[in-house]
């Protein structure tokens with residue numbers, strides 16, 4: 001596993017996203033734990049979760065699993081504030097100073113750690129960038145509860161505000177084979193002094209034949225999510241089918257190798273419920289993507305109008 005700097009930390013260039021189906025109640029905790037243990041064995045030292053992920057269950061689950069990890073203090077763990085789970089699992093936003101403080105404390109308790117390495121504002125709106133927020137973030141940093149503050153957003157205007165405010169250390173945004181135009185965003189954030197974490201580095205594996213042909217409940221869940229949130233990418237996936245033709249590397253390995261080729265970020269997050277997939281994907285760190293596949297990805301991106 002290769003490591004990259006994230007301010008004062010060194011993080012694995014592949015990070016584990018502890019969210020989505022992995023954190024769902026009906027996904028076995030034993031299997032979820034096996035995924036985390038495998039990630040640690042493969043050298044992953046960065047884990048990301050969120051207070052509202054998987055109906056609020058993912059963060060608690062990660063905390064229970066980390067309690068059995070001997071040297072968990074050497075891990076870099078991030079969580080998020082500002083998105084809450086309300087009645088009937090409905091998500092709502094609350095970036096008030098009280099809730100930021102409360103959410104931070106709750107994350108520390110749930111995760112069983114003294115400090116969040118990174119805490120992200122989870123999808124803030126324009127009005128959440130204000131002096132009261134900044135003061136609260138500064139207080140929590142001063143108190144040692146949070147080492148770095150970040151913003152998790154896919155919205156270009158909010159990314160710009162994050163840069164211009166000079167109040168944050170880290171930006172978490174998406175970049176994958178479907179989103180080559182994001183490269184400019186990542187580079188610009190780095191130029192403005194922000195560290196960058198990549199969310200959704202696999203592009204939900206929509207182009208993977210293995211993913212397309214799997215008919216288990218978890219795959220149905222991801223398919224419905226893709227239908228709701230990423231319909232254009234779901235349609236474009238067929239143009240990336242060539243990724244399934246490499247004799248030794250899987251489609252997701254090639255897609256991750258494409259992302260890791262760039263050095264304008266610290267860690268690329270992958271989500272998985274399978275220890276085997278974690279082993280496959282971590283094996284890509286340090287390997288370069290075959291140039292013919294890089295070229296074919298570039299052509300498919302142009303064909304789909306992604307660049």
Ligand SMILES: NC(=O)c1ccc[n+]([C@@H]2O[C@H](COP(=O)([O-])OP(=O)(O)OC[C@H]3O[C@@H](n4cnc5c(N)ncnc54)[C@H](OP(=O)(O)O)[C@@H]3O)[C@@H](O)[C@H]2O)c1
Pocket residue numbers: 016017018019020048049152198199200201202203204205208210211218219222250252253269270271272273274276277278280281
């Ligand atoms: N996507 C977002 O909107 C978002 C937003 C904020 C933060 N993040 C962060 O980014 C992390 C990752 O994003 P994500 O969970 O949305 O999705 P993702 O990593 O882009 O994709 C997850 C999907 O890829 C499949 N997959 C993984 N490895 C595979 C392999 N080797 N072969 C075939 N399929 C494979 C998984 O199935 P299996 O379970 O079968 O492996 C799952 O269906 C999150 O956990 C979170 O920490 C994401």
